[in-house]
Structures are given as structure tokens and as C-alpha cells.
Amino acid sequence: MQDSGSTIRIAYREDGSDGPWNIFRRTDGGPTITPSTEGAGEQLGQREETDEVLLSAEVGGTINFNFSAQTFDDFIAAACANDWDATTGQVVAGGLLDKAFEVLVSYQRIGKHVLMxxxxxxxxxxxxxxGARITGSIDFVGTGYEGTYDPSGDTFNDPTTTPVMTAAVNGGDVLIDGELLDGTCVSQYSISLDNSYSSQWCIGRVTAGRQVIGDLNATGTIEFAFTADGFDLWQHTLTRVPITTDFSMSDGTTTYRIETAKTFLNGELPTPSGSDPVTATLDAQYRKSIEAGYSVRFTRTQGGAQTQARIASIESAQSPSEDEVTAA
Structure with a gap:
């Protein structure tokens, strides 16, 4: 009997908890243990070493996923090093909370489980x-593992059933400085929160003794059609005048709004060959605005009025008007 990727279950809970596990909805990837070894370094006059030693074992890895509501809220908060505000529904990046999880990798067909x-x-x-699903990834770094964990006494929550979101159906317009750029079209928008964790290795431990949070590096990309409005947006790479961005996505039940308060753009003047449409792909550096109090802010609200209204307006625009019907 042998596992495949489709039978491996990954679950998580708060570090140190004995509560139920939450099932991770993922597309691929997963945390792993990477041993570092080398020869014992002894010369016995036989031209070959006879032993090898374990130096360390790195715990961590990347999980990739398709975004769905209420599924990744814990990890958004952890990446922000903050808690969701119960009153405002907001969480801002750059906090001081060092959130940690336990992650359980279960090879279900062979009955083997590894706890990290x-x-x-x-x-x-x-x-x-x-034209694609809204996707994400999480890079984990850890401090310990148990290679033969027994989950027989544990309980597991059912995975969330909220639908996977797509850019076409669930995404709103990307607003620049609070406005829609009517003359251009944003084709890609991304954000990355890098907490710059550093491993501290300690005598007497195979794994890192601590993971120390460092500076927040909030970055991303913005890709757009290089129209006259697009050219004006590209000019920010030279003037160094920051912009703000504002994007919302919703499944009709839960809406997530992502705001950046002070975004600096970087990128070359586009010069494609042939008859390819001219587009610009700019790197974005999301800096903290002292006035606004954040660099990146997430707001989670119940209901999807903004996106649903946008979908209705699109459907209305695609339907023939009364005059057009009469003329026909």
C-alpha cells in the first residue's frame, strides 16, 4: 500500500493546543523535515570514511492553496503578527505577536503521522x-518535530466548504488612489508579507531552538495595460510619489478588502516586440504610512454587497438596452 498526494492530509492547530485539528485545504506542497548530514571526518588510512553524522534538521516548507473565505484567516493574522479586531474586522501587518502552530502531516493509507x-x-x-483562481502560498518555519506521532485520541474538524474564489467572479476592481483607472485594465495584483524569520540554532538541539521574527518586507506586483492612464501610473516609478491600492474579493457571504497605504512602484518602461499588446508589470513595495498607521490592512466583513453589485452592473452592461431591443 502506498500514499499518493490525494491521500495525504495536512492539519493544523494552535501550538501547544490539545484541541481539535483543522484540515488544511491545499493544492500542493506541504511542510517537511530536511536533515543536514556530513561525513564524520575521520581518516583511517583506507581512503574512505566509515561514518556519517546528523548536524541539524530544518523544519518548514511551503503550502500552496486556492483562496476561499474563512479558511485562511488564522494564517493572514499570523503573517500580520496581529489579531483580527472583533469590532472593525481588521488586521494590520507589522504587529508584534509571534503566532505559532502545530502542523500534522498524515500519510493516511500507511497510517503514519508526523507532527511539526x-x-x-x-x-x-x-x-x-x-482569468484564474485567486491563489496563495504559506512558507512555514518551525522548531520541532515528532516523527512517529499517534493521533488516535485526537479529533478533527471538517474542512471549510466555502467556494474557491476566482478573479472574474469574486474579485472587484483594483482602485488606485481610491479611484478606478477607467482608461486602463489591471490584469494582475499580488501581495507578499515576508516576516524575515531567522533560525537560532542551539547546542543540544537538532532543530532550531527559536525562530526570531525580523523586519516585515511587504511587496507585490501590479500588471496593467499600458494606455495613457497606464503610462501616468508608470511615471510614479520616476517621481517616487507613492500610491494607495484597494482591492476587495467576496463569495457573497464574506468579503475581504486589502488596502495598502503607501505603495512605491518600480519597473522598466515596457517595449514589447511584434504585435503583442503593451503591458507593464511593476514591482510594488508596500511601506508603512505613519498617518494611516499601516502598510497593509485586511478587513473581513460578512456579506458581499460591493462585489455582487459590481457583478450586477457587468451583467447589466452586457444586456441590450430597451432602446436597442426596440431598434432591433
């Missing part, structure tokens, strides 16, 4: 691309 502990969200990435 002290798992921090080193990097969280989200990508919204035209």
Missing part, C-alpha cells in the same frame, strides 16, 4: 490574476 511544532508563517503570498 513551533510553525511560524514566515511568508504569506496572495495573487489575483485575470
Amino acid at each position: 511544532s513551533g510553525m511560524r508563517v514566515s511568508v504569506l503570498g496572495l495573487t489575483v490574476e485575470a
